[in-house]
Structures are given as structure tokens and as C-alpha cells.
Amino acid sequence: MALGARPSYSEHMLIMGIETSCDDTAVGLVVDGRTVLSSVVGSQVELHARYGGIVPEVASRQHILSLIPITQRALDDAGASLNDVDAVAVTYGPGLAGSLLVGVNFAKGQALGRGLPLIGVNHLEAHVYAGWLLGFDPSEGPGFPLMCLIASGGHTDLVLMEGHGQYRLLGRTRDDAAGEAFDKVARVLGMGFPGGPLVQKAAEAAVGKEKLTRPWLRGSNDFSFSGLKTAVLHLAQAKGLYPPEEGVEPDPQQVAEVAAAFQASLVDVLVGKTVDLARQYDVQGILLGGGVAANGPLRQQMEEASPVPVIIPPVSLCTDNGAMIAACAYYREQSGLDLDVLPSLRLG
Ligand code: KG4
Ligand code: ZN
DSSP states (O other), X not given: OOTTOSOSOOSSOEEEEEEOSSSEEEEEEEETTTEEEEXXXXXXXXXXXXXXXXXXXXXXXXXXXXXXXXXXXXXXXXXXXXXXXXXXXXXXXXXXXXXXXXXXXXXXXXXXXXXXXXEEEEHHHHHHHGXXXXXXXXXXXXXXXXXEEEEOSSOEEEEEEEETTEEEEEEEBXXXXXXXXXXXXXXXXXXXXXXXXXXXXXXXXXXXXXXXOOOOOTTOSOBOOHHHHHHHHHHHHHTXXXXXXXXXXXXXXXXXXXXXXXXXXXXXXXXXXXXXHHHHTTOSEEEEESGGGGOHHHHHHHHHHOSSOEEOOOHHHHSSOSHHHHHHHTTSOOBOTTOOOOTTOOOO
8 A cells, every 4th residue: 555545543553663863773662652562772882982972973884783673672572563563653853864864764664665654753852752651641641731841962951832742942951961961070070971870870979068059040941051061070170080090090989979969950950940930831740851851869859849740751761762752653743755854853
């Protein structure tokens, strides 16, 4: 059957979501945008570790190698075959152009080969829809509008979601994204990549001896974390942690204090601004998404400070995955086979 002539989606719709916007190759299978049958993520962390950051060309080439085996694993985990899949969804932006191209062309091949609808998905919107994978449904739950904080390695966006596909961007970072700040602080403290989980872990040992300034950027809904990053660098220098000395192990207690002071400042600002806007716009709920939403203190503090219910996906669905792409696609229109990548795509 020709693409586009497919009958309307069956009562239960199984979508395969493909994600290759950055350094993770991920495929997820989701029923009706809510129930995860499988979610397989192939991390490239070790591959890029020796370069100290993501090398775009290396990432694209690894996506090419990983996509088929990861798709097969996602199907196996779900106990499904390609014949069961009703639509193929894929991230078309934002992200690294080469990485996006690999995923989009793979998805087109699958869709064309099987006569399935192709659905292009905005990666940022997918981070929001990871919240639906909890079984959260606005028609049953808190309802719209929602105040969404999407905090990842590339974005820190405050978005008012007024309905499915209806977004107003209210605030964003003017420099570093929250996840990027975690990653850079981790580098200063001699940790690996991605930095977020490592900084969080190190901070657990702190006794709270240090305090850093809060970059509130009063009068604006925007964020700016570059000053905080510099303050961390100065504190690390003052403690003799930076630059690292050859053959000298940094004092773990001092590392913990710096990590905790940074994390506390960043979390205070993320929570404070999100809750302020939630009140101002009289929303029904706050929704967190993106890799930084995996952060324990952020999750806890947001729950404590919010006057409305807080929706946060489980940690494994906060960081990049294919299930969130499939969840989002359930609410999106079919794309043409001329779907192109948009590396700078935004939301709202
Ligand atoms: O959403 P994501 O997986 O990829 C992008 O779309 O960027 O987010 C990755 C970012 C990285 O910067 C990583 O350090 C951060 O999320 N991250 C965390 C935590 N887990 C991942 N940041 C703080 N605390 C965490 N537990
Ligand atoms: Zn992401």
C-alpha cells in the first residue's frame, strides 16, 4: 500500500521511535503514546571519552553501525516484529546535523520499505512527552496548561504548554545550558563525561561548607550559567583543585564541597524560576524533562517548592531515548518522505 494511503491508525497503535540527535543511538517501542514495550539506548560515551567531548563525525559513523542491532534489540525486548509496527517516528531536530541525517534516513528506509507512515519529531517536544510515559494524561490528570522545564545538554527552556502541540517559549538560557554547565564543572573537577550524574554523586559527600552566588537574572525569565561556571573555576583554583597537578589525587572532600555548592546554586535557580512562572500563569502542573531532570536534588526540590503537581519521568526516560520520540509522535502529524533535518529547531 502506498505511503499516505494507509488506513487510519488502528485502535492500538505501536510506534517505533528513533533517536540519533547527539551521541546516543536509541530505539523505543510504545503503544498509544503511553505504554513502553521497550527502550534500548546505545551509549557512545566510551567512544568519545578519549577526545574529551563529542566528535560529530565519530558520532554519525557510530549511529550507522548501531542502528540496525539496536532496532533489532528493541523489537526483541518488546516481543514484536517489524510487521507489528504501525508507524516510524524519528527526531529531525535539534541536534548534530550528521547524526540527525543518519536517523532520519534510516527511518525513511524503514517507512518506505514497509509502507508505514513516517513521523518527524522535535527532540525538545519529545522530552516533554516523556512525561506521558508515566501513564500521565492531561485529560485525567492535572490538565493544561503545564509549565515545562526542559533542561538538557543543549537547552534550558521554560515553556508554557497550553495543549498538545501548543507551546510558548517564556525563558531560555542566554549562554550555557544547565547540562552543559554540569559537564563543564565536571571537567574542572577532573571527572568524566557526562558530568551531571558524577557531580551529583560527588556532591552527596559534602557537608555544605561552601556557598556560591545564585544567578537569578532578576526581571527576566531567562537563565545564565556562565558566571556560575566561572565562580566554580575560581573556587576550585582557590582550593588547589585546578589546574590538576600531575600525579596528585584531588582531595575528595574538597571536590564534594565545590560540586555541592555548584549544584545547589543551579538547582535553586531552576526551581525558583519554574515555580514563579507556574504561579504567574496559574498552571495545573509542572513538567520536567531532559537529562538534567534526572538530577535527584532538582527532582526533590521541585516537588517541595511547587504549589501544583509535578510530573517527572523516571530517570531512564529523562535522558535521551527512543520511547519519548514514539510517545510524542502519537500526537503529531505524518511527515512526507521529503522530511529534512533541522539542526536548530526550537520549541514555541
Ligand atoms: O537530554 P540529554 O540526555 O541529551 C541532550 O538532549 O542534551 O541530556 C544530557 C545532559 C548532560 O549534560 C548530562 O550531564 C545531564 O543531562 N545529566 C544530568 C544528570 N544526568 C544527566 N545533570 C545533572 N544531574 C544528573 N543526574
Ligand atoms: Zn535530549
